[in-house]
Amino acid sequence: MWNALFWGTLAASATMLGAIIALKFSIPKRIIGYIMALGTGALIGATTYELLEGSLEISGFKEVAIGFLGGALLFTILDYLISHKGGHQRKEAERSVVKDSEQQNEGKTSGMGIFIGSVMDTIPETAMIGLSLIGGGSVSLALVVSVFISNIPEGLSSTVGLRKSGFSKKKILFMWALVVFFSALSALAGATLLNNASDSIKAIVSCFAGGAIIAMIASTMMPEAYKEGGPTVGFVTSLGVFIALWLHHM
Numbered sequence: 001m002w003n004a005l006f007w008g009t010l011a012a013s014a015t016m017l018g019a020i021i022a023l024k025f026s027i028p029k030r031i032i033g034y035i036m037a038l039g040t041g042a043l044i045g046a047t048t049y050e051l052l053e054g055s056l057e058i059s060g061f062k063e064v065a066i067g068f069l070g071g072a073l074l075f076t077i078l079d080y081l082i083s084h085k086g087g088h089q090r091k092e093a094e095r096s097v098v099k100d101s102e103q104q105n106e107g108k109t110s111g112m113g114i115f116i117g118s119v120m121d122t123i124p125e126t127a128m129i130g131l132s133l134i135g136g137g138s139v140s141l142a143l144v145v146s147v148f149i150s151n152i153p154e155g156l157s158s159t160v161g162l163r164k165s166g167f168s169k170k171k172i173l174f175m176w177a178l179v180v181f182f183s184a185l186s187a188l189a190g191a192t193l194l195n196n197a198s199d200s201i202k203a204i205v206s207c208f209a210g211g212a213i214i215a216m217i218a219s220t221m222m223p224e225a226y227k228e229g230g231p232t233v234g235f236v237t238s239l240g241v242f243i244a245l246w247l248h249h250m
Contacts, residue, residue, distance in 0.1 A: 001188060001191065001192060003133055003139060003191070004129070004130045004133050004187045004188045004190065004191035004192070005184050005187065005188050007129050007133075007139045007144055007187060008126040008129050008130060008183055008184040008185075008186060008187020008188065009180060009183070009184040009187075010144065010148070011125065011126055011129055011143075011144050011147040011148045011151065011183070011187075012122055012125075012126050012147075012151060012179060012180045012183030012184060013151075013180055014147075014148045014149070014150075014151035014152045014154075014155065015122060015151045015152075015154050015155035015158075015176055015179055015180065015183075016155060016173070016176045016177065016179075016180055017152060017155060018151065018152040018153060018154060018155020018156040018157075018158075018159065019155040019156070019158075019159040019172060019173065019176045020155075020173075021152075021155075021156060022155065022156045022157075022159040022160055022163075023159060023163075023169050023172070023173075027156060029228040029229075030228060030229050030230070032153050032156055032157060032228050032229075033153075033224070033225045033226070033227070033228030033229025033230070033233055034225075034229050034232070034233065034236050035149065035152055035153045035156075036150070036153040036157075036221050036224060036225040036228070036229070036233075037222075037225040037226075037229055037233035037234075037236040037237045037240065038149055038236050038237070038239060038240040038243075039146065039149040039150025039151070039152070039153060039221065039240065040150065040217050040221045040222055040225055040237050040240060041236070041237035041238060041239060041240020041241040041242075041243070041244070042142075042145065042146035042149050042150065042240040042241070042243055042244045043125070043146045043147070043150050043213055043217055043221075043240075043244075044214070044217060044237075044240070044241055044244070045142070045146070045240065045241040045242070045243070045244025045245055045248070046128075046140070046142045046143045046146040046147075046244045046247075046248075047128075047210040047213050047214055048244075049142065049244060049245060049248040050128070050132060050140050050142055050143055050248065051128060051131075051206045051207060051209065051210040052064060052068065052207060052210060054132075054206065055067070055202075055203035055204075055206050055207050056203075058199040058202065058203055059199055059200050059202075059203035059204075063200050063203040063204050063207070064203060064207050066204050066207075067203060067204035067205060067206065067207030067208040067210070067211065068207040068208070068210055068211040068214075069211060070204075070208055070211060071124070071207065071208035071209060071210060071211025071212040071213075071215070072211035072212065072214060072215040073211075073215075074208075074212065075120070075124070075211070075212040075215040075216055075219075076215050076219070078120060079120070079215070079216070079219055079220075082116055082120060119179055119182060120216075122151060122154065122179055122183050123182065123183060123186045124186075124209045124212040124213050124216070125147040125150070125151070125183075125209075125213060126147065126183040126184070126186045126187040126190075127186045127187065127189065127190040127209045128143055128147070128190070128206070128209045128210065128213065129143050129144060129147065129187045129190065130186065130187035130188060130189060130190025130191035130192075131190040131191070131194070131202070131205065131206045131209060133190075133191040140248075141247050141250065142244045142247035142248045145243070145244075145247055146240075146243075146244055146247075149240070150221065153221075153225075155176060157224065159172055159176075162175070190205075190209070222237075225237070
């Protein structure tokens, strides 16, 4: 239990680190794009090597398909709904500043969409960490590192969007503290609730989280990484996949 809380909190704390950096420094967009690309590759690799491969070892393609495609579909539906509330702006660092009270109120609504969208991105990632601890096994270093790397640009770009929505620094830090808290609970749930479940259920849930992660990467991280970093992010993403492979076989 404590392992899940610790590793889930550590991985999610990168969002807070990214927020603090964004509030104190002006980070070049290209650097943010590179970090996001590295996290994208690392998450793709970790999902493939840790979750899908591990699930196939304890179940079959039917369970993998149900979980993986189900997770991707659910995330896509939720992402569509959240985007209409401003959540699509959680990755946009160049939003225009609101100028009057009416626009400010609209900005607050969009800001909450940014926050909810960021939570929706982070929770499945930390749940994966908890799932890797089922049965008393050791934590997957590849998952922890991958999630940590990907959460830094999440905190960076989302914080810029929240600031432009009119949120104070204190409120932003409090909101990210809540993200870390719920992420830790997500890791704990992943490690404990399914501890006595059958291998088929474990595989479906693990792949469900993996499907949500891949859908999140494709819809938010990859487009933004290319937008900010340019063609070079292709190599950086490949480097992230290789790092996940290396960590998987350490």
